[in-house]
Amino acid sequence: MNHAAYSALETTLAAPVITQGPPDIDYGLLSPMLVIFAAGVLGVLAEAFVPRARRRVTQLVLALGAVLLAFVLTVSLVGALPADGAGIVVAFATVAVDRPTLFLQGTILVLALASLLLIAEHGQEESSFAAQAAAVPGSEEEREHVLAGSQHTEVYPLVLFALLGMLLFPAANDFLTMFIALEVMSLPLYLLCGLARRRRLFSQEAAVKYFLLGAFSSAFFLFGIALVYGYAGSVNFADVAEAVAGGGAGVIANGEPLLLAGIALAGVGLLFKVGAVPFHNWKPDVYQGAPTPITALMASCTLVAAFGALLRVFYVPFGGSVWEWRPMMWVVAILTMVAAAVIAVTQRDIKRLLAYSSVVHAGFILTAVIAASPEGLAGAMFYLAAYGFTTVGAFAVVTLVRSREGGGEAGDLTQWAGLGRTSPVLAGALGLFLLAFAGIPLTSGFIGKFAVFEAAVAAGATPLVVIGVLSSAVTAFFYVRIIVLMFFAEPAEEGPRVLRPGGPTGVVIAVGVAATVFLGVYPGPVLDTMLPQPAEAEVAGEAPTDMFAR
Amino acid sequence: MTIPWLTLAIALPALGGLGVALLPRDRAETAKRVTLGVTLATLVLLLAMASRFDPSGARLQFTEVYPWIPRFGVHYALGVDGIALVLILLSALLVPLVVLAAWNENDDAEDRGKGYFALILVLEAMMIGVFAATDVFLFYVLFEAMLIPVYFMIGRYGRGAQRRAAAVKFLLYSLFGGLLMLVSVIGVYALSSGAGQGTFLWSELAGPEGLLAGIDPATAKWLFLGFFVAFAIKAPMWPVHTWLPSAAGSSRPGTAVLLVGVLDKVGTYGMLRYCLELFPGAATWFVWPVIVLSLVSIVYGAVVAIGQSDMLRLIAYTSVSHFGFITLGIFAMTSQGQSGAALYMVNHGFSTGALFLIVGFLIARRGSAEIADYGGVQKAAPVLAGTFLVAGLSSLALPGLSPFVSEFLVFVGTFTAYPVPAVIASVGVVLAALYILWMYQRTMTGPLPQDRPAPRDLSGRELWAVGPLIALIVLFGLYPQPLLDVINPAVEQTMQQIDVTDPAPALDQVAGGQEGAGE
Numbered sequence A: 001m002n003h004a005a006y007s008a009l010e011t012t013l014a015a016p017v018i019t020q021g022p023p024d025i026d027y028g029l030l031s032p033m034l035v036i037f038a039a040g041v042l043g044v045l046a047e048a049f050v051p052r053a054r055r056r057v058t059q060l061v062l063a064l065g066a067v068l069l070a071f072v073l074t075v076s077l078v079g080a081l082p083a084d085g086a087g088i089v090v091a092f093a094t095v096a097v098d099r100p101t102l103f104l105q106g107t108i109l110v111l112a113l114a115s116l117l118l119i120a121e122h123g124q125e126e127s128s129f130a131a132q133a134a135a136v137p138g139s140e141e142e143r144e145h146v147l148a149g150s151q152h153t154e155v156y157p158l159v160l161f162a163l164l165g166m167l168l169f170p171a172a173n174d175f176l177t178m179f180i181a182l183e184v185m186s187l188p189l190y191l192l193c194g195l196a197r198r199r200r201l202f203s204q205e206a207a208v209k210y211f212l213l214g215a216f217s218s219a220f221f222l223f224g225i226a227l228v229y230g231y232a233g234s235v236n237f238a239d240v241a242e243a244v245a246g247g248g249a250g251v252i253a254n255g256e257p258l259l260l261a262g263i264a265l266a267g268v269g270l271l272f273k274v275g276a277v278p279f280h281n282w283k284p285d286v287y288q289g290a291p292t293p294i295t296a297l298m299a300s301c302t303l304v305a306a307f308g309a310l311l312r313v314f315y316v317p318f319g320g321s322v323w324e325w326r327p328m329m330w331v332v333a334i335l336t337m338v339a340a341a342v343i344a345v346t347q348r349d350i351k352r353l354l355a356y357s358s359v360v361h362a363g364f365i366l367t368a369v370i371a372a373s374p375e376g377l378a379g380a381m382f383y384l385a386a387y388g389f390t391t392v393g394a395f396a397v398v399t400l401v402r403s404r405e406g407g408g409e410a411g412d413l414t415q416w417a418g419l420g421r422t423s424p425v426l427a428g429a430l431g432l433f434l435l436a437f438a439g440i441p442l443t444s445g446f447i448g449k450f451a452v453f454e455a456a457v458a459a460g461a462t463p464l465v466v467i468g469v470l471s472s473a474v475t476a477f478f479y480v481r482i483i484v485l486m487f488f489a490e491p492a493e494e495g496p497r498v499l500r501p502g503g504p505t506g507v508v509i510a511v512g513v514a515a516t517v518f519l520g521v522y523p524g525p526v527l528d529t530m531l532p533q534p535a536e537a538e539v540a541g542e543a544p545t546d547m548f549a550r
Numbered sequence B: 001m002t003i004p005w006l007t008l009a010i011a012l013p014a015l016g017g018l019g020v021a022l023l024p025r026d027r028a029e030t031a032k033r034v035t036l037g038v039t040l041a042t043l044v045l046l047l048a049m050a051s052r053f054d055p056s057g058a059r060l061q062f063t064e065v066y067p068w069i070p071r072f073g074v075h076y077a078l079g080v081d082g083i084a085l086v087l088i089l090l091s092a093l094l095v096p097l098v099v100l101a102a103w104n105e106n107d108d109a110e111d112r113g114k115g116y117f118a119l120i121l122v123l124e125a126m127m128i129g130v131f132a133a134t135d136v137f138l139f140y141v142l143f144e145a146m147l148i149p150v151y152f153m154i155g156r157y158g159r160g161a162q163r164r165a166a167a168v169k170f171l172l173y174s175l176f177g178g179l180l181m182l183v184s185v186i187g188v189y190a191l192s193s194g195a196g197q198g199t200f201l202w203s204e205l206a207g208p209e210g211l212l213a214g215i216d217p218a219t220a221k222w223l224f225l226g227f228f229v230a231f232a233i234k235a236p237m238w239p240v241h242t243w244l245p246s247a248a249g250s251s252r253p254g255t256a257v258l259l260v261g262v263l264d265k266v267g268t269y270g271m272l273r274y275c276l277e278l279f280p281g282a283a284t285w286f287v288w289p290v291i292v293l294s295l296v297s298i299v300y301g302a303v304v305a306i307g308q309s310d311m312l313r314l315i316a317y318t319s320v321s322h323f324g325f326i327t328l329g330i331f332a333m334t335s336q337g338q339s340g341a342a343l344y345m346v347n348h349g350f351s352t353g354a355l356f357l358i359v360g361f362l363i364a365r366r367g368s369a370e371i372a373d374y375g376g377v378q379k380a381a382p383v384l385a386g387t388f389l390v391a392g393l394s395s396l397a398l399p400g401l402s403p404f405v406s407e408f409l410v411f412v413g414t415f416t417a418y419p420v421p422a423v424i425a426s427v428g429v430v431l432a433a434l435y436i437l438w439m440y441q442r443t444m445t446g447p448l449p450q451d452r453p454a455p456r457d458l459s460g461r462e463l464w465a466v467g468p469l470i471a472l473i474v475l476f477g478l479y480p481q482p483l484l485d486v487i488n489p490a491v492e493q494t495m496q497q498i499d500v501t502d503p504a505p506a507l508d509q510v511a512g513g514q515e516g517a518g519e
Helices: A002-020 A027-049 A052-080 A099-120 A140-148 A155-168 A175-193 A200-232 A237-245 A256-274 A282-289 A292-315 A319-345 A350-371 A374-400 A424-438 A444-458 A462-488 A503-521 A524-530 A534-539 B005-022 B028-051 B082-101 B114-132 B136-145 B147-155 B163-194 B217-234 B243-249 B253-278 B280-285 B287-306 B311-331 B335-366 B382-395 B402-417 B419-444 B460-478 B481-497 B506-518
Strands: A087-090 A095-098 B061-069 B074-080
Touching (some): A027 A087, A052 A155, A099 A292, A099 A374, A099 A503, A155 A175, A175 A200, A200 A256, A200 A282, A282 A292, A292 A319, A292 A350, A292 A374, A319 A350, A350 A462, A374 A444, A374 A503, B005 B074, B005 B082, B028 B114, B074 B082, B074 B114, B136 B147, B136 B253, B163 B217, B163 B243, B217 B253, B253 B280, B253 B481, B311 B335, B311 B402, B335 B481, B382 B419, B402 B419, B402 B460
Antiparallel strands (some): A087 A095, B061 B074
């Protein structure tokens, strides 16, 4: 497999290097990713050279500064895009910088900033990360490290590398770049998942599970790429799209099965990353086992990145074979919405419940993918942004509610009883997030749902939308159950300790609340200015794929 | 510059609710006074607006239209016709009375009811907004968002052990209907996009020239159903009424007044405004199924009401029966029927509101809504018993009290078009006498229970809460014309929009109908 990939790499990259002379790369357009990459490398160096006492502060400043700078650069790039076309393809057409890319990258960066603030929340009790990951859980060595106050500042560069992968994933303009982005994103995440401070064996088990299943899905994805390459003779999205439109481009006779198998296998890889049923099994275990700040990072940023990639792959290279992949997506979307909603009803642990809820929401977004229209793209992107903020806020609340014994997070829902009486503000914030998840109007979740369902109805997928709203009603049941528990139940005898939100966590919750309300009450600016206008696209007679640079 | 009356009337309670919510916990007394002040100010504001309403003027008056979400053609669009106006006034009238009645109700809650009053104010803003909305999307948003304050009013401040379950049942039922409606709302938008330009403005969608005029009949039927199911759950109509008795039985009586008196009207109002006018063809196609459901609601609600032992639940079931009359009047597709239905919505708010409030006063005295816990109240508390009797008699539509006018109009309107259903519906009137009078007999007459202290009579505050309703019941019973003057033009325009006319030679029709009924 590796051999196949490398030979594909040679064929695609070798030709332009020879014919076009020295590489001409527009570094400006890549600057957000370069900044994150540089900060990650500097972070590794800081681990080696900065004294232990100052490492945490150094890493934190470096990481936050890099993410902020990258965000500013991303915003400034919006103006650099050509006014007429969709965007620009850079670095030998391996990276596409267009409006969807910039919107998704900006979203990922803001959400990553929020997640970093959660990761940075410290203090002996509050930290979510293991003192020394290499020590055997429960051993004398671990105890020494805990007492000595050791901490893993490597977390920050790891997050930055993962972030680099997430930024590149939705921007990749050929299959190999996309695969590399996938791995750059995933490998640090596998590691980060195993770093939980409490219930460490559980956390390590989650990491191993995630790694093994993730490796499988990567393999599927790679195999899919190989088949598509066999069909189209190229891994570049524009070339593949052309080959698909032209029925094989003369590379291979009767290559249709190759393409279909390629679409299916590449789809499996991507659907695994977004956590669609039946490729969702890792999500509950990993979300529950991972340190909660990392769960927040995965539930928001990774989901946005993965859907960005999914949208690009199914709209650009496979955009010409909508009729082939749509039935497959229908089945996956229906399974995802129905099965995950039903399973979620039985969950007793808040993090597992949020994991299944994330699976259901992935199903809702898939209905927009199926639309294969500018409205679908815009709706999915809005949904991702809205969902990302809400979910980061929800996990921020989860980090603050600790059980009486051991100081770990109070995962079991019975411990949350009466929280609305003991900590009304915190419970109110979580209540708002849950209402947004349930899609109640005047929250961002409703506008998001409206956007994706509207796109699906316009594309003729009304039965899918009916199933979607029915499973919404089921999801409302378990969201509401938590609200009932928090506000209407008597506080439990051995109720949780609720930590006072420190500065960073408080900021994250406040930002989550603000974004949830703002995007719900006044979504106009985001919908209109940041997303491509479908009206204009229609006037110009553009196909949906022209929303992307090619 | 024109005064944005409706926006002011929405903003006032909304800001008041925010202010009350932000008051410190120990300022519950201030919260009550602020709430009462804000609700009275809103009522005055709306009365001032109503005095400027011109019944013979344009269909929608006091209109305000601003783009809200341009991408989806969503507008912040408000405006009222006669029907919306009287319903808004009803809401604005009931809210201060509920506040008065609930003055000391939540003193044992840990926030001493501060949150309850904040929720009432927020709910008032949404109720005014939902009747004033002339954009389908805005209507939907408020229709759904209204559930949240009510949910907390039942679940957190309600009565009895079952209140949490009742609140959840209420929310899930309503959400389910609302989500089906969402599909139809999206469908409306998709169709309007197809017909030119995507919009949610009711004025552009409805009517013979509207964007929805030429849609495929089969599609129209599905869209109609999406709206109708949501409204039928809200109304509530048999067989999707089961949430109401438990919700009303577990509510504070004040909550029940708003729930049954106003919120449920959103359902019937929605049928009139959206189901009929957006999809006239489909609405005429569904006339018979709806009439059958209405008749079942009328008879079933009344029969089950007779068997109730809890007064709140009993009144809730009578409402199921009454809402059957309202939907019957709407779908009879005659002008008397629809005028009667619109008037019924207002009068039902008066009579049921008064009944719930008085039961609330009884509960405040003895902590129970069980009929068996009472007896002989009229000996100890004659004023209380008297108001209860007037409210009860109005609920059974005694001539001379306001609900009689509306029930009569509904009967006339239905009979001219559908004689047999009208005859069947009259069973509901007979049963109404049974459930009301029997309840009165068991609670108010007879000997006082020996083992308990006799209940006090109404206090001044309580009299102020229920007095206005009794006065209005009598006033509009004797002289309903002011309300009909406002409602009738709106009904006529509705009939024009859906392109139906009254069955013409009334006398022949009646004669033929009687024969038909006799056979």
